[in-house]
Amino acid sequence: MAKLKPRVPVREQPVEERIHNFDSVPYGYNEEEAIAEAQRCIQCPNPTCETACPVNIKIKDMIHFIAQKQFKEAFLLTKEDDAFPACTGRVCPQEDQCEGACILVKTGQPISIGKLEGFAADWARKNGIKEEIKVPSTSKPKKAAVVGSGPAGLACAADLRKYGYEVTMFETLHQAGGVLEYGIPNFRLPKDIVEYELDALEESGVEIKLNHTVGQNIGFDELQEEYDAIFLGTGAGAPRFMGIEGEKLNGVYSANEFLIRANLMKASLFPDWDTPIMVGDKVGVIGAGNVAMDAARTALRLGAKEVSIIYRRKMDFSPARAEEYEHAKEEGIIFQELVNPVKIVGTDRGWVKGVEVVNMKLGDKDSSGRPRPIPVEGTEHIIEIDTVIEALGTMPNRLFLSKAPELKTDRKGIIITDENLMTSIPGVFAGGDAISGGATVILALGEGRRAAKAMHDYIEGK
Amino acid sequence: MSHKITRKMDLNSADFYVEVEAPLVAERFKAGNFTILRSNPQGERIPMSIMKAEDGKIAMFIKKLGKTSMELYKTLDTFENVIGPMGNPIDIKKYGNVVVASDLVCGHAENYAICEALSAVEGNHVISYQTYPTADEVYPDEVLADKVCDEYHLTTEDGSRGEEGHYIDLLEERLEKGEKIDVIFAGGALPNLQELGEMTKAYNVPTIVTVRQIMVDASGMCGACRVFIDGEMKLACIDGPMFDAHKVDWESALRRPNMFVEKETVATKLCKETGRC
Numbered sequence A: 001m002a003k004l005k006p007r008v009p010v011r012e013q014p015v016e017e018r019i020h021n022f023d024s025v026p027y028g029y030n031e032e033e034a035i036a037e038a039q040r041c042i043q044c045p046n047p048t049c050e051t052a053c054p055v056n057i058k059i060k061d062m063i064h065f066i067a068q069k070q071f072k073e074a075f076l077l078t079k080e081d082d083a084f085p086a087c088t089g090r091v092c093p094q095e096d097q098c099e100g101a102c103i104l105v106k107t108g109q110p111i112s113i114g115k116l117e118g119f120a121a122d123w124a125r126k127n128g129i130k131e132e133i134k135v136p137s138t139s140k141p142k143k144a145a146v147v148g149s150g151p152a153g154l155a156c157a158a159d160l161r162k163y164g165y166e167v168t169m170f171e172t173l174h175q176a177g178g179v180l181e182y183g184i185p186n187f188r189l190p191k192d193i194v195e196y197e198l199d200a201l202e203e204s205g206v207e208i209k210l211n212h213t214v215g216q217n218i219g220f221d222e223l224q225e226e227y228d229a230i231f232l233g234t235g236a237g238a239p240r241f242m243g244i245e246g247e248k249l250n251g252v253y254s255a256n257e258f259l260i261r262a263n264l265m266k267a268s269l270f271p272d273w274d275t276p277i278m279v280g281d282k283v284g285v286i287g288a289g290n291v292a293m294d295a296a297r298t299a300l301r302l303g304a305k306e307v308s309i310i311y312r313r314k315m316d317f318s319p320a321r322a323e324e325y326e327h328a329k330e331e332g333i334i335f336q337e338l339v340n341p342v343k344i345v346g347t348d349r350g351w352v353k354g355v356e357v358v359n360m361k362l363g364d365k366d367s368s369g370r371p372r373p374i375p376v377e378g379t380e381h382i383i384e385i386d387t388v389i390e391a392l393g394t395m396p397n398r399l400f401l402s403k404a405p406e407l408k409t410d411r412k413g414i415i416i417t418d419e420n421l422m423t424s425i426p427g428v429f430a431g432g433d434a435i436s437g438g439a440t441v442i443l444a445l446g447e448g449r450r451a452a453k454a455m456h457d458y459i460e461g462k
Numbered sequence B: 001m002s003h004k005i006t007r008k009m010d011l012n013s014a015d016f017y018v019e020v021e022a023p024l025v026a027e028r029f030k031a032g033n034f035t036i037l038r039s040n041p042q043g044e045r046i047p048m049s050i051m052k053a054e055d056g057k058i059a060m061f062i063k064k065l066g067k068t069s070m071e072l073y074k075t076l077d078t079f080e081n082v083i084g085p086m087g088n089p090i091d092i093k094k095y096g097n098v099v100v101a102s103d104l105v106c107g108h109a110e111n112y113a114i115c116e117a118l119s120a121v122e123g124n125h126v127i128s129y130q131t132y133p134t135a136d137e138v139y140p141d142e143v144l145a146d147k148v149c150d151e152y153h154l155t156t157e158d159g160s161r162g163e164e165g166h167y168i169d170l171l172e173e174r175l176e177k178g179e180k181i182d183v184i185f186a187g188g189a190l191p192n193l194q195e196l197g198e199m200t201k202a203y204n205v206p207t208i209v210t211v212r213q214i215m216v217d218a219s220g221m222c223g224a225c226r227v228f229i230d231g232e233m234k235l236a237c238i239d240g241p242m243f244d245a246h247k248v249d250w251e252s253a254l255r256r257p258n259m260f261v262e263k264e265t266v267a268t269k270l271c272k273e274t275g276r277c
C-alpha cells in the first residue's frame, strides 16, 4: 500500500487577528486542497463513515466526485440526504460520527469529511448551483404548518414543499433560523450561509411568518383547525440556571441571553446596533459543551481580558466539538477543570465579583457513561471574575407547552412521539430538540425530513 | 414589514403618545398584555405597555429617555416591528371593589387598559388613581382613565391639581378607615410598587403589580427578565408581567434593570451627537 499522506490542513484566520473579529475561523478548502484531501480516501468497500452518519450521507461517492473535480455532482449527492451541508460541514461533531468511523482513524489521520462536505456546498453556493426543486402542481394543495424555524423546521418545510404542500412556517423571533441564527456565532457558522438557505426556502414557496408565537399570538387550536398537518420544531430554548446563591446578582447571564444579544441582536456592533452587552474584564463560563465554548470565545471577542471555562469534570469528557476546543485553547481561553461552583459572590452594589468553587474528583461512571464528579470537602475557594455565563444546557420552552396541555410530554417537557414522529395528537408531528431535549443540528435536520415523509404518508392515508 | 405610526403627541415634558398600525396585536390584545417594539432594523427589542387597541392600531405611552425612544419621538414615522401581544392578560372577572393605580408612564397606559376591561364586568366598582408629580405634568384629558372607570382620582404629589399626595398614601387612608378593597392592580415606578406591597400586606389586600424588567426575546428563551417570586425563578415575559407584590423579591427586581445603564448612556449620547435623536 502506498504511503498515506497526512490530512490536508485547513487554512485558518491567525489567532491574533481572529480574537478581534467575528469572521469565520476556518477559511475552508480551495479546489486543489479539496481534491488532494479527497484523493486520500481509500474508497472502502464497506464505508463505515456512511453508517456512522446520522443521515447516512453517501460520503464515499461524494468524496469520489470531489477527487474527480465533479463538485456539482458531489454537492447534489450530499443534498439528497442532508438539507444543509454547508451548515453541518461546519457544526457536526465529525469526530464522533463520520470521521470517527473512518478506517484511517487508526492512523490518526482520518479523511476531513466535514471540511469536504462544507467545500462542496460552498462551491455550489458560489457558483450558483442549486438543487432543482419541482413542486408538484395540484389544484387544491393540502396545507401544512411548521412551528419553529430551526434546522428541524427548515428541513421539514423544505420537504413538505417538495411533496406539494402549501407550507406556512411560524417563528416567534424577528429572524428565522433558530439556533443557527441566534445561538451559534458567526465565527463558526457565517450567517450569510444560513440566510442563503432561508432565501432558497422562501423561493421554493414556503411562507415564513416571523413574530408569530404559537400559543401566544396565534393559537395552537387555530393551527389545528386550519392545517391538514402540523410539525412542531420548537427546540429546547429555555435556559437552565444552577440555582445557587448569588445568581440574582448583576453580571450573571444565561449563555442563551449572552449569545442572543451577541448574535441575533448584534451587540458586538453596539452602539450602531441598539442592543447592549456588558462584558467584564474577567469572564467565567460555567459548563464545557459547544454552548460554553461559543460563549467563552464570544466574550473574548467582545473585549474580555481573561475568559475561563469552569468545568466540574475534565475536558476529556466535554461534549464540545474537538475543533472548537482546539480553537478555544489556541485563543487563550483558560480551562479550570474539576471545580464546581457553589455560590456567586458579589460587591456591595450587587455586581458579581467572584465565584466560590469546590474541587471535584472523578468517581464511578454515571448514567451518561462519564465518571461522576464528587466534591472534595474543605477545598472551597474563590475564582475572581466579574461576569458569569451559565452554559448548563437548556430545556423545552414552557410557553408553547403550557398552551398545548393535550400534547403528551415527559416530566421535563420533552414531546413524546411514536416511531413515525407523530405526537399524541393525530396529525401533529415533532422533531429536533423539542423531542430530544437538546441534541445536534444533523439530528434535527434528519428528523425534520423524516417527519415530512411521515406527514405526507399520514395525509395520503398510507 | 414595517408599521406606520399614525399619531404622535406630547403627553408632558417627559412622555409622549404613539399610535401605530399593528393589526395582529390590536386584534388580540387583552388588558395586561404588552408588545415588543423594534424601532429600526438594528433596533433593540423593547417591551412596552399598551393603553388601548382599536381599528387595527395600538396606543402607547413612551418615555423620552434612552436612544430608541428619543429616536422614535424625533425622527421616525414607522416601527420595524410591533410584536405580540406578549405576556399574560389579567384575569378579567368580577372582583368587587377594584383599585387600579399608577404613577409613571407605562403604569398610566396599563391603568387605562385595566380599568376599561374590568369596568365592563358587571359587579365591579373600578376606582382609578393616577398620580403625577405636579399639575404641569398631568397628561392631556383625552388619555386619562376617568372615562373608563367608575370612580376617578387624579392626584399630584405637590397638590397643584386634583388631590394632594401619592396614591399609596391616599389608599392607606382609605384602608385605615376600614374601607373594603378587594384587589389592587398597579404599575409604574418599581420602588413605589414595592412600597405599595408593603403597605397593603398589613391590610391583607391582594396586590398585583407589573414587575417591569429588561427583555430580549420575550418568549422564555433567554432568562434576562427573570424575577424571583416566593423564592422561585419566574420569567416576567411568559409568567408575568404582573405578579403578587407580596411575593416579589424586590431587591433583585429593582437591581436588574440597571444592568446596562452605563451602555445605554453611551448610546444616547452618541445618538444625540449624530442627530438621530
Ligand SMILES: Cc1cc2nc3c(=O)[nH]c(=O)nc-3n(C[C@H](O)[C@H](O)[C@H](O)COP(=O)(O)OP(=O)(O)OC[C@H]3O[C@@H](n4cnc5c(N)ncnc54)[C@H](O)[C@@H]3O)c2cc1C
Binding pocket: A091, A092, A093, A147, A148, A149, A150, A151, A152, A153, A170, A171, A172, A173, A176, A177, A178, A179, A180, A183, A184, A212, A213, A214, A215, A233, A234, A235, A236, A237, A259, A290, A291, A294, A321, A397, A399, A400, A431, A432, A433, A434, A438, A439, A440, A441, A442, A444
Ligand atoms: C450555542 C449553541 C451551539 C451549538 N453548537 C452545536 C454544534 O456545534 N453542532 C451541533 O450539531 N449542534 C449544536 N448545537 C445544538 C443545535 O443547535 C440544536 O440541536 C438544533 O438547533 C436543534 O434544532 P431545532 O430545529 O430542533 O431547534 P432550534 O434551533 O432551537 O429552533 C427552534 C425554533 O423554534 C422557535 N420557537 C419556539 N417556540 C415557538 C413557538 N411557540 N412559536 C413559534 N416559534 C417557536 C424558536 O424561536 C427557534 O427559532 C448548539 C446549540 C447552541 C445553543
Ligand code: FES
Binding pocket: B214, B215, B216, B217, B218, B219, B220, B221, B222, B223, B224, B225, B226, B235, B236, B237, B238
Ligand atoms: S425576555 Fe428572554 S426569557 Fe423573558
